[in-house]
Amino acid sequence: MKTIYLDNNATTQVASEVLEEMLPYFHDLYGNPSSAHSFGGQVGRRLREAREKVAQLLGAAPEEIVFTSCGSESDNAVIRSALETQPDKRHIVTSRVEHPAIKSLCEHLTNQGYRVSEIPVDGEGQLDMDRYVESLTPDTAIASLMWGNNETGVIFPVEKTAELAHEREIPFHSDAVQVAGKIPIDMKNNVIDMLSLSGHKLHAPKGVGILYLRKGVKFSPFIIGGHQEMGRRGGTENTASIIGLGKACELAAEHLEEENTRVRQLRDKLESKMAERVPNIRINGGRSERLPNTASISFEFVEGEAILLHMDEFGICASSGSACTSGSLQPSHVLRAMGVPFTMAHGSIRFSLSVYNTEEEIDFVIDKLPPIIETLRSLSPYWETGKQAAAGV
Amino acid sequence: MWEYTDKVKEHFLNPKNVGEVEDASGVAEVGSMACGDALKLTFKTDEDGKISDAKFKTFGCASAIASASSLTEMLKGKTIDEAEKITNQDIADSLGGLPKEKMHCSVLGRQALEQAIAHYKGEPKKEEEGEIVCECFGVTDREIEKAVRENNLTTVEEVTNYTKAGGGCENCHDTIREIISRVGDEEKPVTRPKLSNIQKIKMIEETIEKEVRPSLKQDGGDIELVDVIGNRVLVVMRGSCAVCKASQQTLENFVEAKLREMVWPELVVEEVTQ
Numbered sequence: 001m002k003t004i005y006l007d008n009n010a011t012t013q014v015a016s017e018v019l020e021e022m023l024p025y026f027h028d029l030y031g032n033p034s035s036a037h038s039f040g041g042q043v044g045r046r047l048r049e050a051r052e053k054v055a056q057l058l059g060a061a062p063e064e065i066v067f068t069s070c071g072s073e074s075d076n077a078v079i080r081s082a083l084e085t086q087p088d089k090r091h092i093v094t095s096r097v098e099h100p101a102i103k104s105l106c107e108h109l110t111n112q113g114y115r116v117s118e119i120p121v122d123g124e125g126q127l128d129m130d131r132y133v134e135s136l137t138p139d140t141a142i143a144s145l146m147w148g149n150n151e152t153g154v155i156f157p158v159e160k161t162a163e164l165a166h167e168r169e170i171p172f173h174s175d176a177v178q179v180a181g182k183i184p185i186d187m188k189n190n191v192i193d194m195l196s197l198s199g200h201k202l203h204a205p206k207g208v209g210i211l212y213l214r215k216g217v218k219f220s221p222f223i224i225g226g227h228q229e230m231g232r233r234g235g236t237e238n239t240a241s242i243i244g245l246g247k248a249c250e251l252a253a254e255h256l257e258e259e260n261t262r263v264r265q266l267r268d269k270l271e272s273k274m275a276e277r278v279p280n281i282r283i284n285g286g287r288s289e290r291l292p293n294t295a296s297i298s299f300e301f302v303e304g305e306a307i308l309l310h311m312d313e314f315g316i317c318a319s320s321g322s323a324c325t326s327g328s329l330q331p332s333h334v335l336r337a338m339g340v341p342f343t344m345a346h347g348s349i350r351f352s353l354s355v356y357n358t359e360e361e362i363d364f365v366i367d368k369l370p371p372i373i374e375t376l377r378s379l380s381p382y383w384e385t386g387k388q389a390a391a392g393v
Numbered sequence: 394m395w396e397y398t399d400k401v402k403e404h405f406l407n408p409k410n411v412g413e414v415e416d417a418s419g420v421a422e423v424g425s426m427a428c429g430d431a432l433k434l435t436f437k438t439d440e441d442g443k444i445s446d447a448k449f450k451t452f453g454c455a456s457a458i459a460s461a462s463s464l465t466e467m468l469k470g471k472t473i474d475e476a477e478k479i480t481n482q483d484i485a486d487s488l489g490g491l492p493k494e495k496m497h498c499s500v501l502g503r504q505a506l507e508q509a510i511a512h513y514k515g516e517p518k519k520e521e522e523g524e525i526v527c528e529c530f531g532v533t534d535r536e537i538e539k540a541v542r543e544n545n546l547t548t549v550e551e552v553t554n555y556t557k558a559g560g561g562c563e564n565c566h567d568t569i570r571e572i573i574s575r576v577g578d579e580e581k582p583v584t585r586p587k588l589s590n591i592q593k594i595k596m597i598e599e600t601i602e603k604e605v606r607p608s609l610k611q612d613g614g615d616i617e618l619v620d621v622i623g624n625r626v627l628v629v630m631r632g633s634c635a636v637c638k639a640s641q642q643t644l645e646n647f648v649e650a651k652l653r654e655m656v657w658p659e660l661v662v663e664e665v666t667q
Contacts, residue, residue, distance in 0.1 A: 330529070379458060
């Protein structure tokens with residue numbers, strides 16, 4: 001059975017060009033870039049090139065790039081650094097819809113006596129700007145807002161929120177894991193101080209991340225060790241993965257236009273055909289500015305995990321914000337923060353595309369999904385009465 | 394991804410007895426949209442008082458659908474008395490087991506069955522009984538007590554897996570802990586015949602020989618039974634177990650657990666040096 005992979009916000013396939021670039025550095029060119037000999041030194045040169053490529057994708061300077069092990073490490077590093085470098089400040093501003101890397105960390109810090117303000121969002125997933133501004137206080141150590149939401153794709157106006165934080169001399173961080181390679185990022189044209197990115201969301205391997213640190217931003221390292229990464233992150237570099245990530249960033253820049261044209265059209269087609277063929281659905285965040293690859297569709301009166309397992313029978317991979325999928329008992333905190341009703345939240349499916357998806361694949365899903373929903377609705381005790389109520393009968 | 398058995402998948406992909414029985418004599422609706430799963434169960438009986446037809450409608454995940462489908466299959470041909478004896482564990486067993494986080498799906502089936510039988514007998518609805526403990530999922534103290542008692546639950550996590558209680562805001566965790574200890578203090582009816590000391594020692598020896606030693610030997614270890622005093626089982630660890638830092642855990646989590654399961658629930662294993 002052919003796999004139709006529409007779960008690229010979870011992870012992506014390592015691009016073949018990336019893999020090819022990486023392979024020599026596992027076996028033949030295994031030197032340590034910190035070594036004095038030229039065998040190690042040649043790897044060091046390739047790391048520098050990779051750093052330049054990453055910097056180029058972000059419109060940053062190479063020395064503003066720190067390689068980490070993942071997006072979560074980058075998130076942890078910046079938040080903890082902000083608290084450590086400003087020990088008199090005990091307050092963090094973030095949003096209700098953050099990735100667990102920020103959300104769970106902030107909950108943990110709350111238990112240690114820090115105050116956290118989680119800014120609410122509206123029904124379309126957009127940030128409550130008034131509440132955001134009110135929350136910025138002299139006690140605030142850092143404001144951290146995600147750039148693009150992993151579940152709905154809704155984009156926060158982080159360039160604007162960074163300026164508002166700066167006016168109050170508060171450092172600003174953004175978890176940009178989902179946006180790199182999907183929308184243009186140019187750090188020369190904004191005042192965001194720190195960014196977290198992850199390799200495996202843009203066709204590089206898992207286990208490598210990026211921390212962007214604007215020049216002059218105070219930073220206290222999370223992993224203390226050797227002098228690697230200019231003393232900002234100890235530990236021998238994950239050379240093959242970093243070199244792969246450099247290549248992936250180069251490809252991401254090349255694919256940016258396709259992502260925003262062809263991939264966006266495929267996503268839009270999937271959404272509009274579903275709306276056409278399946279009654280009682282909702283496109284979550286559909287009226288907001290969104291990442292071009294992400295569709296969060298709620299199917300009323302059915303449960304997400306059941307939809308996923310039926311799709312799995314056809315080789316279709318997606319994910320769900322339903323409670324049953326994750327093992328937690330409540331549906332996704334993002335959809336709840338948006339006030340998506342339970343009848344919709346439990347039946348939410350996220351499709352996330354990449355440039356490697358084809359129109360045939362999307363057509364296949366458009367063909368297979370409506371009967372699945374129909375089958376599950378025929379099982380649902382709510383469907384008959386629910387659809388009548390929805391139709392106003 | 395959940396590890397579902399083939400039985401679960403079979404019932405999920407091709408559910409049996411979907412719908413509502415016409416002129417049903419037993420009807421129940423349990424769960425809610427907010428909770429993420431709900432089940433409507435209907436059945437009717439023939440002249441002999443046996444269940445002649447049972448159908449279901451479920452809103453929920455694969456294991457909720459499979460549990461309901463399997464339950465309706467189990468009900469057919471049973472008398473009400475027989476049906477009443479079906480436990481949530483029976484439903485799970487009929488599916489070759491459920492992931493522990495999904496046990497609440499089998500409990501939902503059991504709740505529906507109870508309610509449908511009550512309806513059949515003309516008894517009033519039972520769902521209002523007790524006080525709500527878990528506000529997030531509307532679970533009462535009675536429901537939690539019942540799940541704890543019937544499934545020997547000992548932790549909040551297990552209670553959440555079986556009833557959903559405590560799976561939301563977590564504010565009720567202390568109350569759930571109180572319920573667990575309250576039920577634990579209840580006098581348990583002794584259904585097990587009392588063992589003589591000789592029988593006990595024999596069974597301990599046998600369990601060590603057949604269940605414990607082979608596993609330890611795989612890791613180059615061994616165990617020797619020294620004495621049994623009341624419920625205290627004195628043993629010596631040999632081979633790699635004697636020097637293994639994790640041997641205390643092996644004793645508690647494996648040897649003691651095995652002996653409690655196979656021989657007597659109050660046994661305590663102690664390591665002695667010789």
